[in-house]
Amino acid sequence: xxxxxxxxxxxxxxxxxxxAAIAAEHADQVDVQGRFPAExxxxxxxxxxxxxQIPTAQGGEGVSVMEIAEICTTLGKGCSAAxxxxxxxxxxxxxxxxxxxxxxxxxxxxxRVAEEQLLLGSATTEGGIGGNLRNSICAIEVDGDxxxxxxxxxxxxxxxxxxxxxxxxRAHADAAPSxxxxxxxxxxxxxxxxxxxxxxxxxxxxxxxxxxxxxxAPAQQILPRPFAEIAAQSMLAHAHILWSAVWYGIxxxxxxxxxAFVRAAARRSPEAMPPGALRVAEASSLLxxxxxxxxxALTQYEAVRGDEDxxxxxxxxxxxxxxxIASSQTILTIINHCMLICGILGYKNGTPYSLxxxxxxxxxxxxxxxxDRILGNTSTMLLIHKQxxxxxx
Amino acid sequence: xxxxDTIRTILAQHGKLPVDAATLNEDSDLYAAGLSSFASxxxxxxxxxxxDIEFPENLLNRKTFSTxxxxxxxxTELSKDQQAA
Numbered sequence: 208x209x210x211x212x213x214x215x216x217x218x219x220x221x222x223x224x225x226x227a228a229i230a231a232e233h234a235d236q237v238d239v240q241g242r243f244p245a246e247x248x249x250x251x252x253x254x255x256x257x258x259x260q261i262p263t264a265q266g267g268e269g270v271s272v273m274e275i276a277e278i279c280t281t282l283g284k285g286c287s288a289a290x291x292x293x294x295x296x297x298x299x300x301x302x303x304x305x306x307x308x309x310x311x312x313x314x315x316x317x318x319r320v321a322e323e324q325l326l327l328g329s330a331t332t333e334g335g336i337g338g339n340l341r342n343s344i345c346a347i348e349v350d351g352d353x354x355x356x357x358x359x360x361x362x363x364x365x366x367x368x369x370x371x372x373x374x375x376x377r378a379h380a381d382a383a384p385s386x387x388x389x390x391x392x393x394x395x396x397x398x399x400x401x402x403x404x405x406x407x408x409x410x411x412x413x414x415x416x417x418x419x420x421x422x423x424a425p426a427q428q429i430l431p432r433p434f435a436e437i438a439a440q441s442m443l444a445h446a447h448i449l450w451s452a453v454w455y456g457i458x459x460x461x462x463x464x465x466x467a468f469v470r471a472a473a474r475r476s477p478e479a480m481p482p483g484a485l486r487v488a489e490a491s492s493l494l495x496x497x498x499x500x501x502x503x504a505l506t507q508y509e510a511v512r513g514d515e516d517x518x519x520x521x522x523x524x525x526x527x528x529x530x531x532i533a534s535s536q537t538i539l540t541i542i543n544h545c546m547l548i549c550g551i552l553g554y555k556n557g558t559p560y561s562l563x564x565x566x567x568x569x570x571x572x573x574x575x576x577x578x579d580r581i582l583g584n585t586s587t588m589l590l591i592h593k594q595x596x597x598x599x600x
Numbered sequence: 601x602x603x604x605d606t607i608r609t610i611l612a613q614h615g616k617l618p619v620d621a622a623t624l625n626e627d628s629d630l631y632a633a634g635l636s637s638f639a640s641x642x643x644x645x646x647x648x649x650x651x652d653i654e655f656p657e658n659l660l661n662r663k664t665f666s667t668x669x670x671x672x673x674x675x676t677e678l679s680k681d682q683q684a685a
Contacts, residue, residue, distance in 0.1 A: 341636070341637070378632070382632070383617075383618050383619075383632070383633060383634025384618075384634070385631065385634055385635070385636050386631065386632045386633075386634065433631070433632075435631055435662070436662070439662065516658075516661050516663060519661045519662040519663070520657070520658070520661045521657075521660040521661070522657055522660070584638070587637075587638050587641050588641060590641055590645060591644050591645060591648075591655065591660060592657070592660055593657060595657075
């Protein structure tokens with residue numbers, strides 16, 4: 208590794224920490240008002256974090272998924288909503304990087320994302336599909352060089368704030384529900400008619416409103432590979448890893464508060480072990496487990512990157528699904544421990560030990576792609592896939 | 601022995617395709633024809649049962665089940681190997 212290569216990640220994390228500090232400052236207000244974390248996203252832009260994953264050839268920094276996951280965790284400690292916006296954006300960028308390379312329009316678009324720090328949104332959810340993003344009802348209409356799409360998108364996170372939306376649909380009017388494509392539409396190529404307002408238990412700043420999307424764009428903006436491949440080869444891993452990294456950050460901040468609570472109690476009366484101390488130890492073990500799962504998944508992903516067969520293998524899908532299930536469940540246990548440790552000061556808002564926002568935000572983890580659906584898919588694969596139970600292989 | 605017709609029959613029974621399996625030729629993209637990931641597992645199980653074979657881990661991917669021709673090829677290979685073993 209060159210010296211430059213060794214120094215770059217440090218500088219990158221410094222940039223991320225500056226954004227996280229701004230995100231943390233506004234996190235409570237973003238949550239209470241259910242508003243977009245505008246300050247944090249502005250800071251992401253000024254620190255030029257939105258284009259980091261894009262290859263250097265297109266003006267980005269070619270940053271690895273490991274470093275992006277680390278940024279997600281750092282931001283997650285400050286503001287879950289800002290971190291999740293960043294994660295969702297990077298998941299969309301991963302689809303462009305993995306499946307748009309070599310396609311002229313998409314390469315030029317990547318340059319624009321890096322240059323102009325464009326924020327990418329996602330519209331994979333549709334009314335009537337029952338939450339299965341691998342099915343679409345709407346179909347894209349290709350008419351000569353133009354494509355048109357209308358979609359009842361029941362959730363588009365930060366739809367109002369996105370500069371472009373990557374949206375799924377059936378590949379053509381006669382296509383089967385699972386024969387899908389993904390298309391990039393720029394903000395001036397679509398209209399959004401709001402149908403539902405996001406007033407939710409947690410993750411309130413993601414502004415995941417529902418819209419009727421209507422777009423018209425040059426047909427070359429359709430990603431050249433089937434969405435099934437995009438979903439399996441870039442979205443699945445990026446989503447489960449980056450979401451888990453955000454969730455880990457939320458749990459880590461809750462843990463830091465609980466630990467601070469116990470330390471403060473111990474300092475006041477050093478002769479008596481505070482009652483919550485054992486729970487801190489328990490939460491520490493659980494937190495380490497989440498971290499280890501994320502690192503294992505990152506290592507596995509890095510090892511098969513670029514190998515289409517291995518990326519679409521069942522073993523890989525099962526491993527990524529298992530990460531999502533484990534991290535989404537465990538963070539709730541961790542934050543609940545933290546709440547027991549901090550007691551009423553954790554339950555109340557506005558104290559240094561407040562955990563209500565953490566707990567509410569963390570509840571979204573089991574639902575963003577329902578764990579029951581994921582377990583269902585995994586159980587189907589386990590009818591035929593034999594899990595590798597070796598320790599190191 | 602695995603032929604395009606036997607695979608087509610199994611596909612018709614277990615593939616849950618929105619189209620008639622008889623209309624698919626050997627090189628038709630089964631995913632474009634509507635084969636879901638859930639149905640592809642059921643198809644694998646039915647093929648394992650029919651030909652008394654087991655798909656090894658490295659073949660449990662999208663490519664193996666992308667067309668009737670690839671399935672015939674894989675099943676023929678596996679039948680040979682696994683009967684020899």
